[in-house]
Amino acid sequence: MGMKTILVTGASRGIGLEWTRQCLERGHRLLATCRNPDNAEALSKLRESHADLLNILTLDVEDEGSVTRLFLELDKKSEPIDLLFNNAGVIDWEDMLNVSAEAVEKTYKVNVVGALLVLRAAIPCLRRSANPIVANVSSRLGSIELRGNTQLGGAIGYQCSKAALNMLTKQASIDLAPFGITVLSQSPATAGRLPAGDCCEP
Ligand SMILES: NC(=O)c1ccc[n+]([C@@H]2O[C@H](COP(=O)([O-])OP(=O)(O)OC[C@H]3O[C@@H](n4cnc5c(N)ncnc54)[C@H](OP(=O)(O)O)[C@@H]3O)[C@@H](O)[C@H]2O)c1
Known part of the structure; x- marks a missing residue:
């Protein structure tokens, strides 16, 4: 696979950071976005080994102005995006009772509205790619099918937000098919692949 341009949201830590690191090691060009580049020390450190491939950009997915500003700037520079890794997310563990x-509003604001705003704003850049892909980082906790009736409790706001994200994936995949943009949901299997403490879901 040749070099791809990959935009990651929530690249400051966790899965977004590790994804960024591994993609850099494979020789891809990264537009790594996070809310506070000045505080994203681990991300900034990747510049030491990959200065030529790593661009660190400011993006708060909860802030529509921030989303608009970033993608207007990228569009002005005629940036292509081959892969949008729509990863930024928050979890809340409280159950329905x-x-x-x-807490529900917060999970929706980041996990659903944020993902939608980013995906929509990225369309002009995605359309510059020969084979554009949007990967919405979902969770098995958002799967209706995988919720057995023996499971009690649950992170209700988070689960609902990821189920909604999956519907965004489905509808966007239909709406964007005429532009050749593939949209998929992905549930990361993180166990054993992240440093201890970084894998938050059972
Ligand atoms: N870890 C797991 O076991 C697991 C399993 C299934 C799915 N997931 C999903 O995978 C994704 C990443 O999870 P993670 O475990 O890496 O979580 P994490 O370690 O808590 O990292 C979350 C990332 O999202 C960013 N973020 C939060 N709110 C944001 C906002 N408003 N704008 C931009 N970035 C924002 C954070 O940035 P700051 O540093 O600025 O806070 C951070 O970079 C999430 O969508 C999560 O639901 C995780």
Whole structure:
């Protein structure tokens, strides 16, 4: 596979950071976005070994102005995006009996609305690629099929947000097919692949 241009959201830590590191090692060009580049020390450190391939850019997916600003700038530079790794996300563990409206709203704002805003704003750059792909980072906790009726509790706001993200994937894959853009949901299998403590889901 030749060099691809990959835009990652939530590249400051966790899966987004590790994804960025591994893609750099494979020789891809990274547009690694995060809320606070100045505080993203581990990400900035990757510049030492990959200065030519790594661009660190500011993006807060909850802030529509931030999304618009970044993608207008990328579009102005005629940037292509071969892969959008729509990864930024938050989890809330409270179950249905305890969760607050604010916690549900927060998970939706980042995991659903944020993913939608980023995906939509990225379309002009995706259309510059010969084979553009959008990977929405979902979770098996968002799968209705995998929810057995013996499972109690659950991270209700998070699960609902990832189920909604999966519907975004489905509809976007239909709407963007005429542009040749593939949209998929991915549930990361993280166990054993991230440093201890970085894998938050059972
Ligand atoms: N880890 C797992 O076991 C697992 C399993 C299934 C699915 N997932 C999914 O995988 C994705 C990454 O999870 P993770 O475990 O790597 O989580 P994490 O370690 O908590 O990292 C979350 C990332 O999202 C970023 N983020 C949060 N709110 C943001 C916002 N408003 N704008 C931009 N970035 C924002 C964070 O940035 P800051 O540093 O600025 O906070 C951070 O980079 C999530 O979508 C999660 O739901 C994870």
